[in-house]
Amino acid sequence: MARYARVKGSIALITLTNPPVNALSAAVRRGIVESVSRALKDEQVKAVVFCGENEKFCGGADIKEFSGSMSGPPLVPMIHSIEAGEKLMVAAIEGVALGGGLELALGCHYRRHVSAQEALQLGIVDQVAEGSAVQAAMELALSVIGQPLNPRRLSLRAPVWAPDVDGVCDTALAQVKQRSRGAMAPVACVQAVRAAAMLPYSKGMERERQLMDTLFRSGQARAMQYAFFAQRNAGKWSLPNGAQWNNTRARDVQRAGVIGLGTMGRGITVCLVKAGISVVAIETDAKQLESGKKAVTAMLQRDAKRRGVSPPLHLLTFTLSFHQLRDVDLVIEAVFEDMNLKKRVFSDLCKVLRANTLICTNTSGLSVDELAAVTDRQPLVVGMHFFAPAHVMKLLEVVSGSRSSPEAVATAMALGKRIEKVCVAVGNCSGFVGNRMLKLYLDQSVYMLEEGATPEQVDQALEEFGFAMGIFKVSDLSGLDVGWRVRKASGLIGPDVDPVKPSRWRLGRRYCPLPDMLCQQGRFGQKTGRGWYLYDSPGSKEAKSDPEIQTFLKDYRHKYGIIPRRITSQEVIERCAFSLANEGFRILEDRIAASPEDIDVIYLFGYGWPRHRGGPMFYAAQVGLSVVLEKLEHYHRVHPDVPSLEPSRLLRRLVAEGSPPIQQWKSHIKNLRSHL
Numbered sequence: 001m002a003r004y005a006r007v008k009g010s011i012a013l014i015t016l017t018n019p020p021v022n023a024l025s026a027a028v029r030r031g032i033v034e035s036v037s038r039a040l041k042d043e044q045v046k047a048v049v050f051c052g053e054n055e056k057f058c059g060g061a062d063i064k065e066f067s068g069s070m071s072g073p074p075l076v077p078m079i080h081s082i083e084a085g086e087k088l089m090v091a092a093i094e095g096v097a098l099g100g101g102l103e104l105a106l107g108c109h110y111r112r113h114v115s116a117q118e119a120l121q122l123g124i125v126d127q128v129a130e131g132s133a134v135q136a137a138m139e140l141a142l143s144v145i146g147q148p149l150n151p152r153r154l155s156l157r158a159p160v161w162a163p164d165v166d167g168v169c170d171t172a173l174a175q176v177k178q179r180s181r182g183a184m185a186p187v188a189c190v191q192a193v194r195a196a197a198m199l200p201y202s203k204g205m206e207r208e209r210q211l212m213d214t215l216f217r218s219g220q221a222r223a224m225q226y227a228f229f230a231q232r233n234a235g236k237w238s239l240p241n242g243a244q245w246n247n248t249r250a251r252d253v254q255r256a257g258v259i260g261l262g263t264m265g266r267g268i269t270v271c272l273v274k275a276g277i278s279v280v281a282i283e284t285d286a287k288q289l290e291s292g293k294k295a296v297t298a299m300l301q302r303d304a305k306r307r308g309v310s311p312p313l314h315l316l317t318f319t320l321s322f323h324q325l326r327d328v329d330l331v332i333e334a335v336f337e338d339m340n341l342k343k344r345v346f347s348d349l350c351k352v353l354r355a356n357t358l359i360c361t362n363t364s365g366l367s368v369d370e371l372a373a374v375t376d377r378q379p380l381v382v383g384m385h386f387f388a389p390a391h392v393m394k395l396l397e398v399v400s401g402s403r404s405s406p407e408a409v410a411t412a413m414a415l416g417k418r419i420e421k422v423c424v425a426v427g428n429c430s431g432f433v434g435n436r437m438l439k440l441y442l443d444q445s446v447y448m449l450e451e452g453a454t455p456e457q458v459d460q461a462l463e464e465f466g467f468a469m470g471i472f473k474v475s476d477l478s479g480l481d482v483g484w485r486v487r488k489a490s491g492l493i494g495p496d497v498d499p500v501k502p503s504r505w506r507l508g509r510r511y512c513p514l515p516d517m518l519c520q521q522g523r524f525g526q527k528t529g530r531g532w533y534l535y536d537s538p539g540s541k542e543a544k545s546d547p548e549i550q551t552f553l554k555d556y557r558h559k560y561g562i563i564p565r566r567i568t569s570q571e572v573i574e575r576c577a578f579s580l581a582n583e584g585f586r587i588l589e590d591r592i593a594a595s596p597e598d599i600d601v602i603y604l605f606g607y608g609w610p611r612h613r614g615g616p617m618f619y620a621a622q623v624g625l626s627v628v629l630e631k632l633e634h635y636h637r638v639h640p641d642v643p644s645l646e647p648s649r650l651l652r653r654l655v656a657e658g659s660p661p662i663q664q665w666k667s668h669i670k671n672l673r674s675h676l
């Protein structure tokens with residue numbers, strides 16, 4: 001809707017009213033068109049001021065409407081009619097002016113904005129006002145009423161011609177194409193800018209319309225719209241006992257403890273302190289404590305310098321003593337990924353913490369229930385699985401154990417939001433959601449090396465699909481020794497298995513020992529300068545092909561009598577993406593995740609899944625569930641020793657029930673026990 005009011009005698013004030021961000025829904029656009037027409041007809045009105053309710057100008061087109069058939073007045077003609085209007089139009093911009101909201105503002109003859117010095121410099125706004133933008137806009141309108149409007153109409157301005165504009169656009173296009181990794185929108189934006197710079201207004205607008213039309217009809221637009229709402233819905237968590245985001249109070253967290261100042265503990269400490277939370281950071285060894293302190297301090301100083309503020313170092317206490325934790329509201333344990341060590345830490349914590357202090361574990365996959373069982377407060381134990389580097393990565397999996405209380409889950413979710421993470425509540429199982437799925441994706445990748453692919457081929461296929469980095473580059477970055485330790489702890493490698501003549505069959509299924517063999521050679525990835533790739537020196541980031549790896553793979557295949565075959569990019573994507581989705585269906589069946597959207601958010605924010613492909617579950621839906629089923633059946637037939645390739649029950653059921661849209665999948669999960 002748009003509200004019309006006449007104020008100060010000669011001003012028509014049009015207020016966009018569509019909370020929470022006054023998006024330009026069909027009703028709002030209709031309201032604007034009617035109000036503008038009314039203002040133009042009213043002889044008393046000399047100027048029109050546009051504003052948004054609740055000090056938010058406009059969040060752009062209403063994205064909810066994109067999935068249906070669009071009705072109501074189209075946006076661009078509406079803006080043209082405002083710009084061409086014979087009366088003065090002023091935009092009073094507060095809060096947000098995004099997408100179509102900014103276009104509406106640009107269609108006006110004058111604009112104002114609060115706290116937007118940059119927009120002022122760019123000429124997007126004419127004046128930056130303190131206080132009420134609406135008041136300032138009305139005063140401006142009164143002061144310029146009667147002045148000619150043609151010089152203010154952007155459509156009548158000649159493009160600012162630079163002699164090398166074509167070259168600049170070519171360079172920008174090449175850069176954007178490379179960086180966007182298959183996403184169409186950034187490329188279309190550069191093309192639209194080129195058209196705006198080089199063509200007369202009406203032709204430029206026509207080119208923009210064509211580009212927009214192509215984008216709108218693309219699967220990528222649907223994926224991005226889905227991702228937008230999936231991200232926001234993840235915050236609206238619910239547990240099977242009825243507890244949910246809007247009926248469960250989170251506890252206030254003023255003081256927190258962080259146990260362990262390794263890479264994860266340091267990042268977590270930085271996140272907490274930046275959000276204004278006092279942190280007691282603990283290490284067991286003075287040297288480790290000192291190096292942790294230096295690293296955290298340096299990170300905070302760098303960040304503060306970048307933002308032009310002073311670093312909140314006063315919120316930090318570094319200590320070797322658990323006793324300093326007695327007053328904290330919540331503790332996040334971030335010690336080495338070892339169940340026995342974590343259990344020891346948990347029972348030691350119970351000796352010093354107040355009885356009502358929450359204990360969170362930053363495990364990446366160990367059982368939260370098993371850890372909670374050693375404490376005197378099982379309801380107050382939850383998982384907070386951060387992703388490395390914790391001060392950079394947006395994802396936080398909040399793991400609700402079988403005895404975790406709604407209040408504990410709510411507190412971890414609220415804390416995550418406060419430190420600006422995208423939080424997803426998940427149930428407890430080995431690897432939770434993200435790493436449980438990742439294991440199968442990794443398995444497929446190394447199986448393909450055995451069968452004939454190279455790390456470069458697999459990575460290239462994944463990067464062309466849109467991943468920021470291929471799986472082997474990511475593994476080198478994370479450190480190959482991490483998975484090696486986990487496999488040792490789980491009994492997959494150890495004294496009973498001969499490391500020199502590793503078997504390709506363990507615990508009753510296919511096993512690929514290639515990563516273990518690399519670790520045995522001290523190839524741990526970037527940190528040792530050698531992994532799946534070669535690096536100039538330990539710690540350097542540029543991955544180069546390593547001829548030794550090619551020889552190593554050839555020898556390996558020869559030794560096991562494997563005849564290498566050509567593996568296409570299509571096979572790489574199908575085996576990786578469909579394995580992920582297949583496990584995602586099992587996770588839904590097990591109720592470890594509440595919805596396919598939650599799984600997709602985890603992959604978008606924690607694992608570099610390309611946003612323009614929505615997430616593995618959305619991708620499966622977009623490819624077609626029957627196609628995914630068929631492909632999995634095929635790969636399972638070819639690889640019967642890989643049980644995870646067997647299509648999940650839920651996938652089969654969904655296909656049998658006509659492949660309903662992704663929003664309806666939840667209602668097809670029946671009679672299964674929930675872990676959430």
Ligand SMILES: CC/C=C\C=C\CC(=O)SCCNC(=O)CCNC(=O)[C@H](O)C(C)(C)COP(=O)(O)OP(=O)(O)OC[C@H]1O[C@@H](n2cnc3c(N)ncnc32)[C@H](O)[C@@H]1OP(=O)(O)O
Nearest residue numbers: 020021023059060061062063064075096098099100101232
């Ligand atoms: C007919 C026109 C045809 C084509 C025109 C195309 C051009 C466009 O305008 S495309 C849309 C451009 N706009 C955007 O991309 C803005 C997207 N929104 C945001 O970036 C943010 O939401 C924000 C506006 C900066 C506000 O951020 P924040 O304060 O963090 O709140 P959120 O949790 O993100 O959002 C609150 C609430 O608002 C809903 N919402 C936000 N923007 C839109 C929108 N454009 N359309 C519909 N709904 C929107 C969001 O989903 C949240 O809803 P809840 O129900 O509270 O979860």
